[in-house]
Amino acid sequence: MTILEQDGLIEYSVTRRPQVANPRLDEIEQNLIVMGALEALAGELACACITDAEIAQVAEYQRQIEAGDSTLSPLESFRLDMQMHEAIVQASRNAPLIDTHLKFNARLWRARFQSSQRRSGRGQTLAEHRAIVDALSRRDAKATSEALRHHLASAVTNTKNALQEDGKAKDHNTETE
Known part of the structure:
Protein backbone atom coordinates (compact mmCIF):
# COMPACT_ATOMS: atom_id res chain seq x y z
CA MET A 1 0.00 0.00 0.00
CA THR A 2 2.89 2.34 0.78
CA ILE A 3 4.35 1.84 -2.69
CA LEU A 4 0.97 2.48 -4.32
CA GLU A 5 0.65 5.66 -2.26
CA GLN A 6 4.17 6.78 -3.19
CA ASP A 7 3.38 6.16 -6.85
CA GLY A 8 0.28 8.33 -6.54
CA LEU A 9 -2.13 5.47 -7.26
CA ILE A 10 -3.97 5.45 -3.95
CA GLU A 11 -4.66 8.07 -1.34
CA TYR A 12 -6.07 7.92 2.14
CA SER A 13 -9.25 9.55 3.37
CA VAL A 14 -9.33 11.44 6.67
CA THR A 15 -10.36 8.15 8.30
CA ARG A 16 -7.26 6.47 6.75
CA ARG A 17 -9.30 4.33 4.36
CA PRO A 18 -7.39 3.75 1.13
CA GLN A 19 -9.06 4.74 -2.11
CA VAL A 20 -8.05 4.99 -5.74
CA ALA A 21 -6.34 8.33 -6.26
CA ASN A 22 -8.43 10.96 -8.00
CA PRO A 23 -5.91 13.69 -8.85
CA ARG A 24 -6.98 17.23 -9.54
CA LEU A 25 -6.83 18.53 -13.09
CA ASP A 26 -3.75 20.66 -12.33
CA GLU A 27 -1.92 17.58 -10.98
CA ILE A 28 -2.78 15.62 -14.12
CA GLU A 29 -1.59 18.50 -16.28
CA GLN A 30 1.72 18.74 -14.40
CA ASN A 31 2.25 14.98 -14.70
CA GLY A 68 -9.21 0.38 -36.76
CA ASP A 69 -10.15 3.92 -35.80
CA SER A 70 -13.85 3.26 -36.35
CA THR A 71 -13.91 -0.48 -35.61
CA LEU A 72 -11.63 -1.13 -32.62
CA SER A 73 -13.10 -1.11 -29.14
CA PRO A 74 -12.06 1.93 -27.12
CA LEU A 75 -9.95 -0.26 -24.84
CA GLU A 76 -8.17 -2.03 -27.71
CA SER A 77 -7.42 1.26 -29.43
CA PHE A 78 -6.04 2.64 -26.18
CA ARG A 79 -3.89 -0.46 -25.60
CA LEU A 80 -2.36 -0.12 -29.05
CA ASP A 81 -1.69 3.56 -28.41
CA MET A 82 0.05 2.78 -25.11
CA GLN A 83 2.03 -0.07 -26.73
CA MET A 84 3.27 2.36 -29.37
CA HIS A 85 4.48 4.81 -26.74
CA GLU A 86 5.98 2.08 -24.57
CA ALA A 87 7.85 0.57 -27.54
CA ILE A 88 9.55 3.91 -28.16
CA VAL A 89 10.48 4.27 -24.49
CA GLN A 90 11.83 0.70 -24.39
CA ALA A 91 13.92 1.43 -27.50
CA SER A 92 15.71 4.19 -25.58
CA ARG A 93 17.61 1.43 -23.73
CA ASN A 94 17.73 3.73 -20.68
CA ALA A 95 16.66 1.77 -17.59
CA PRO A 96 16.03 4.75 -15.26
CA LEU A 97 13.98 6.47 -17.97
CA ILE A 98 11.97 3.30 -18.63
CA ASP A 99 11.29 2.87 -14.91
CA THR A 100 10.27 6.50 -14.42
CA HIS A 101 8.03 6.41 -17.49
CA LEU A 102 6.33 3.27 -16.17
CA LYS A 103 5.51 5.00 -12.88
CA PHE A 104 4.18 8.15 -14.54
CA ASN A 105 2.19 6.11 -17.04
CA ALA A 106 0.53 4.16 -14.20
CA ARG A 107 -0.35 7.43 -12.50
CA LEU A 108 -1.82 8.85 -15.70
CA TRP A 109 -3.49 5.70 -17.06
CA ARG A 110 -7.07 6.75 -16.32
CA ALA A 111 -6.61 10.31 -17.59
CA ARG A 112 -4.89 9.12 -20.77
CA PHE A 113 -7.66 6.58 -21.38
CA GLN A 114 -10.33 9.27 -21.01
CA SER A 115 -8.41 11.54 -23.35
CA SER A 116 -8.03 8.78 -25.94
CA GLN A 117 -11.80 8.24 -26.10
CA ARG A 118 -12.57 11.73 -27.41
CA ARG A 119 -13.67 11.71 -31.04
CA SER A 120 -13.04 15.44 -31.30
CA GLY A 121 -9.42 16.01 -32.32
CA ARG A 122 -8.95 12.37 -33.32
CA GLY A 123 -7.60 13.35 -36.74
CA GLN A 124 -4.97 15.52 -35.08
CA THR A 125 -3.93 12.67 -32.79
CA LEU A 126 -3.54 10.29 -35.72
CA ALA A 127 -1.52 12.90 -37.64
CA GLU A 128 0.72 13.35 -34.59
CA HIS A 129 1.28 9.58 -34.46
CA ARG A 130 2.24 9.59 -38.14
CA ALA A 131 4.72 12.43 -37.51
CA ILE A 132 6.29 10.47 -34.64
CA VAL A 133 6.65 7.33 -36.76
CA ASP A 134 8.03 9.32 -39.70
CA ALA A 135 10.68 11.07 -37.59
CA LEU A 136 11.59 7.85 -35.80
CA SER A 137 11.86 6.00 -39.14
CA ARG A 138 14.33 8.64 -40.32
CA ARG A 139 16.13 8.30 -36.96
CA ASP A 140 15.89 12.08 -36.66
CA ALA A 141 16.41 12.58 -32.92
CA LYS A 142 15.38 16.23 -32.86
CA ALA A 143 12.22 15.74 -34.94
CA THR A 144 11.23 12.63 -32.95
CA SER A 145 11.71 14.47 -29.67
CA GLU A 146 9.71 17.47 -30.89
CA ALA A 147 6.91 15.27 -32.30
CA LEU A 148 6.55 13.40 -29.01
CA ARG A 149 6.64 16.57 -26.93
CA HIS A 150 4.00 18.15 -29.19
CA HIS A 151 1.85 15.00 -28.98
CA LEU A 152 1.93 14.97 -25.17
CA ALA A 153 1.17 18.71 -25.09
CA SER A 154 -1.94 17.89 -27.12
CA ALA A 155 -2.73 15.21 -24.54
CA VAL A 156 -2.85 17.93 -21.88
CA THR A 157 -5.54 19.77 -23.86
CA ASN A 158 -7.43 16.58 -24.71
CA THR A 159 -7.37 15.43 -21.09
CA LYS A 160 -8.63 18.77 -19.83
CA ASN A 161 -11.47 18.66 -22.35
CA ALA A 162 -12.28 15.01 -21.59
CA LEU A 163 -12.37 15.58 -17.85
CA GLN A 164 -14.49 18.70 -18.24
CA GLU A 165 -16.89 16.84 -20.53
CA ASP A 166 -17.00 13.92 -18.09
CA GLY A 167 -17.76 16.35 -15.26
CA LYS A 168 -20.55 17.94 -17.27
CA ALA A 169 -21.99 14.51 -18.07
CA LYS A 170 -21.92 13.57 -14.39
CA ASP A 171 -23.51 16.90 -13.45
CA HIS A 172 -26.23 16.33 -16.07
CA ASN A 173 -26.86 12.76 -14.86
CA THR A 174 -27.14 13.98 -11.28
CA GLU A 175 -29.66 16.66 -12.30
CA THR A 176 -31.84 14.20 -14.22
CA GLU A 177 -31.93 11.51 -11.51
Missing part, protein backbone atom coordinates in the same frame (compact mmCIF):
# COMPACT_ATOMS: atom_id res chain seq x y z
CA LEU A 32 1.49 15.06 -18.43
CA ILE A 33 4.07 17.81 -18.89
CA VAL A 34 6.67 15.60 -17.21
CA MET A 35 5.48 12.65 -19.30
CA GLY A 36 6.02 14.76 -22.42
CA ALA A 37 9.59 15.46 -21.38
CA LEU A 38 10.20 11.79 -20.61
CA GLU A 39 8.81 10.62 -23.94
CA ALA A 40 10.67 13.34 -25.85
CA LEU A 41 13.94 12.19 -24.24
CA ALA A 42 13.06 8.56 -24.93
CA GLY A 43 12.42 9.32 -28.59
CA GLU A 44 15.69 11.22 -28.88
CA LEU A 45 17.66 8.39 -27.27
CA ALA A 46 15.82 5.71 -29.25
CA CYS A 47 16.93 7.21 -32.55
CA ALA A 48 20.52 6.25 -31.76
CA CYS A 49 19.85 2.58 -31.03
CA ILE A 50 16.44 1.51 -32.30
CA THR A 51 16.43 -1.48 -34.65
CA ASP A 52 14.61 -1.68 -37.94
CA ALA A 53 12.34 -4.35 -36.39
CA GLU A 54 11.45 -2.02 -33.50
CA ILE A 55 10.65 0.80 -35.90
CA ALA A 56 8.48 -1.60 -37.88
CA GLN A 57 6.64 -2.58 -34.67
CA VAL A 58 6.00 1.06 -33.72
CA ALA A 59 4.76 1.72 -37.26
CA GLU A 60 2.54 -1.37 -37.05
CA TYR A 61 0.92 -0.15 -33.83
CA GLN A 62 0.23 3.19 -35.51
CA ARG A 63 -1.13 1.46 -38.62
CA GLN A 64 -3.48 -0.71 -36.53
CA ILE A 65 -4.73 2.31 -34.58
CA GLU A 66 -5.44 4.21 -37.77
CA ALA A 67 -6.95 1.26 -39.67
Whole structure:
Protein backbone atom coordinates (compact mmCIF):
# COMPACT_ATOMS: atom_id res chain seq x y z
CA MET A 1 0.00 0.00 0.00
CA THR A 2 2.89 2.34 0.78
CA ILE A 3 4.35 1.84 -2.69
CA LEU A 4 0.97 2.48 -4.32
CA GLU A 5 0.65 5.66 -2.26
CA GLN A 6 4.17 6.78 -3.19
CA ASP A 7 3.38 6.16 -6.85
CA GLY A 8 0.28 8.33 -6.54
CA LEU A 9 -2.13 5.47 -7.26
CA ILE A 10 -3.97 5.45 -3.95
CA GLU A 11 -4.66 8.07 -1.34
CA TYR A 12 -6.07 7.92 2.14
CA SER A 13 -9.25 9.55 3.37
CA VAL A 14 -9.33 11.44 6.67
CA THR A 15 -10.36 8.15 8.30
CA ARG A 16 -7.26 6.47 6.75
CA ARG A 17 -9.30 4.33 4.36
CA PRO A 18 -7.39 3.75 1.13
CA GLN A 19 -9.06 4.74 -2.11
CA VAL A 20 -8.05 4.99 -5.74
CA ALA A 21 -6.34 8.33 -6.26
CA ASN A 22 -8.43 10.96 -8.00
CA PRO A 23 -5.91 13.69 -8.85
CA ARG A 24 -6.98 17.23 -9.54
CA LEU A 25 -6.83 18.53 -13.09
CA ASP A 26 -3.75 20.66 -12.33
CA GLU A 27 -1.92 17.58 -10.98
CA ILE A 28 -2.78 15.62 -14.12
CA GLU A 29 -1.59 18.50 -16.28
CA GLN A 30 1.72 18.74 -14.40
CA ASN A 31 2.25 14.98 -14.70
CA LEU A 32 1.49 15.06 -18.43
CA ILE A 33 4.07 17.81 -18.89
CA VAL A 34 6.67 15.60 -17.21
CA MET A 35 5.48 12.65 -19.30
CA GLY A 36 6.02 14.76 -22.42
CA ALA A 37 9.59 15.46 -21.38
CA LEU A 38 10.20 11.79 -20.61
CA GLU A 39 8.81 10.62 -23.94
CA ALA A 40 10.67 13.34 -25.85
CA LEU A 41 13.94 12.19 -24.24
CA ALA A 42 13.06 8.56 -24.93
CA GLY A 43 12.42 9.32 -28.59
CA GLU A 44 15.69 11.22 -28.88
CA LEU A 45 17.66 8.39 -27.27
CA ALA A 46 15.82 5.71 -29.25
CA CYS A 47 16.93 7.21 -32.55
CA ALA A 48 20.52 6.25 -31.76
CA CYS A 49 19.85 2.58 -31.03
CA ILE A 50 16.44 1.51 -32.30
CA THR A 51 16.43 -1.48 -34.65
CA ASP A 52 14.61 -1.68 -37.94
CA ALA A 53 12.34 -4.35 -36.39
CA GLU A 54 11.45 -2.02 -33.50
CA ILE A 55 10.65 0.80 -35.90
CA ALA A 56 8.48 -1.60 -37.88
CA GLN A 57 6.64 -2.58 -34.67
CA VAL A 58 6.00 1.06 -33.72
CA ALA A 59 4.76 1.72 -37.26
CA GLU A 60 2.54 -1.37 -37.05
CA TYR A 61 0.92 -0.15 -33.83
CA GLN A 62 0.23 3.19 -35.51
CA ARG A 63 -1.13 1.46 -38.62
CA GLN A 64 -3.48 -0.71 -36.53
CA ILE A 65 -4.73 2.31 -34.58
CA GLU A 66 -5.44 4.21 -37.77
CA ALA A 67 -6.95 1.26 -39.67
CA GLY A 68 -9.21 0.38 -36.76
CA ASP A 69 -10.15 3.92 -35.80
CA SER A 70 -13.85 3.26 -36.35
CA THR A 71 -13.91 -0.48 -35.61
CA LEU A 72 -11.63 -1.13 -32.62
CA SER A 73 -13.10 -1.11 -29.14
CA PRO A 74 -12.06 1.93 -27.12
CA LEU A 75 -9.95 -0.26 -24.84
CA GLU A 76 -8.17 -2.03 -27.71
CA SER A 77 -7.42 1.26 -29.43
CA PHE A 78 -6.04 2.64 -26.18
CA ARG A 79 -3.89 -0.46 -25.60
CA LEU A 80 -2.36 -0.12 -29.05
CA ASP A 81 -1.69 3.56 -28.41
CA MET A 82 0.05 2.78 -25.11
CA GLN A 83 2.03 -0.07 -26.73
CA MET A 84 3.27 2.36 -29.37
CA HIS A 85 4.48 4.81 -26.74
CA GLU A 86 5.98 2.08 -24.57
CA ALA A 87 7.85 0.57 -27.54
CA ILE A 88 9.55 3.91 -28.16
CA VAL A 89 10.48 4.27 -24.49
CA GLN A 90 11.83 0.70 -24.39
CA ALA A 91 13.92 1.43 -27.50
CA SER A 92 15.71 4.19 -25.58
CA ARG A 93 17.61 1.43 -23.73
CA ASN A 94 17.73 3.73 -20.68
CA ALA A 95 16.66 1.77 -17.59
CA PRO A 96 16.03 4.75 -15.26
CA LEU A 97 13.98 6.47 -17.97
CA ILE A 98 11.97 3.30 -18.63
CA ASP A 99 11.29 2.87 -14.91
CA THR A 100 10.27 6.50 -14.42
CA HIS A 101 8.03 6.41 -17.49
CA LEU A 102 6.33 3.27 -16.17
CA LYS A 103 5.51 5.00 -12.88
CA PHE A 104 4.18 8.15 -14.54
CA ASN A 105 2.19 6.11 -17.04
CA ALA A 106 0.53 4.16 -14.20
CA ARG A 107 -0.35 7.43 -12.50
CA LEU A 108 -1.82 8.85 -15.70
CA TRP A 109 -3.49 5.70 -17.06
CA ARG A 110 -7.07 6.75 -16.32
CA ALA A 111 -6.61 10.31 -17.59
CA ARG A 112 -4.89 9.12 -20.77
CA PHE A 113 -7.66 6.58 -21.38
CA GLN A 114 -10.33 9.27 -21.01
CA SER A 115 -8.41 11.54 -23.35
CA SER A 116 -8.03 8.78 -25.94
CA GLN A 117 -11.80 8.24 -26.10
CA ARG A 118 -12.57 11.73 -27.41
CA ARG A 119 -13.67 11.71 -31.04
CA SER A 120 -13.04 15.44 -31.30
CA GLY A 121 -9.42 16.01 -32.32
CA ARG A 122 -8.95 12.37 -33.32
CA GLY A 123 -7.60 13.35 -36.74
CA GLN A 124 -4.97 15.52 -35.08
CA THR A 125 -3.93 12.67 -32.79
CA LEU A 126 -3.54 10.29 -35.72
CA ALA A 127 -1.52 12.90 -37.64
CA GLU A 128 0.72 13.35 -34.59
CA HIS A 129 1.28 9.58 -34.46
CA ARG A 130 2.24 9.59 -38.14
CA ALA A 131 4.72 12.43 -37.51
CA ILE A 132 6.29 10.47 -34.64
CA VAL A 133 6.65 7.33 -36.76
CA ASP A 134 8.03 9.32 -39.70
CA ALA A 135 10.68 11.07 -37.59
CA LEU A 136 11.59 7.85 -35.80
CA SER A 137 11.86 6.00 -39.14
CA ARG A 138 14.33 8.64 -40.32
CA ARG A 139 16.13 8.30 -36.96
CA ASP A 140 15.89 12.08 -36.66
CA ALA A 141 16.41 12.58 -32.92
CA LYS A 142 15.38 16.23 -32.86
CA ALA A 143 12.22 15.74 -34.94
CA THR A 144 11.23 12.63 -32.95
CA SER A 145 11.71 14.47 -29.67
CA GLU A 146 9.71 17.47 -30.89
CA ALA A 147 6.91 15.27 -32.30
CA LEU A 148 6.55 13.40 -29.01
CA ARG A 149 6.64 16.57 -26.93
CA HIS A 150 4.00 18.15 -29.19
CA HIS A 151 1.85 15.00 -28.98
CA LEU A 152 1.93 14.97 -25.17
CA ALA A 153 1.17 18.71 -25.09
CA SER A 154 -1.94 17.89 -27.12
CA ALA A 155 -2.73 15.21 -24.54
CA VAL A 156 -2.85 17.93 -21.88
CA THR A 157 -5.54 19.77 -23.86
CA ASN A 158 -7.43 16.58 -24.71
CA THR A 159 -7.37 15.43 -21.09
CA LYS A 160 -8.63 18.77 -19.83
CA ASN A 161 -11.47 18.66 -22.35
CA ALA A 162 -12.28 15.01 -21.59
CA LEU A 163 -12.37 15.58 -17.85
CA GLN A 164 -14.49 18.70 -18.24
CA GLU A 165 -16.89 16.84 -20.53
CA ASP A 166 -17.00 13.92 -18.09
CA GLY A 167 -17.76 16.35 -15.26
CA LYS A 168 -20.55 17.94 -17.27
CA ALA A 169 -21.99 14.51 -18.07
CA LYS A 170 -21.92 13.57 -14.39
CA ASP A 171 -23.51 16.90 -13.45
CA HIS A 172 -26.23 16.33 -16.07
CA ASN A 173 -26.86 12.76 -14.86
CA THR A 174 -27.14 13.98 -11.28
CA GLU A 175 -29.66 16.66 -12.30
CA THR A 176 -31.84 14.20 -14.22
CA GLU A 177 -31.93 11.51 -11.51
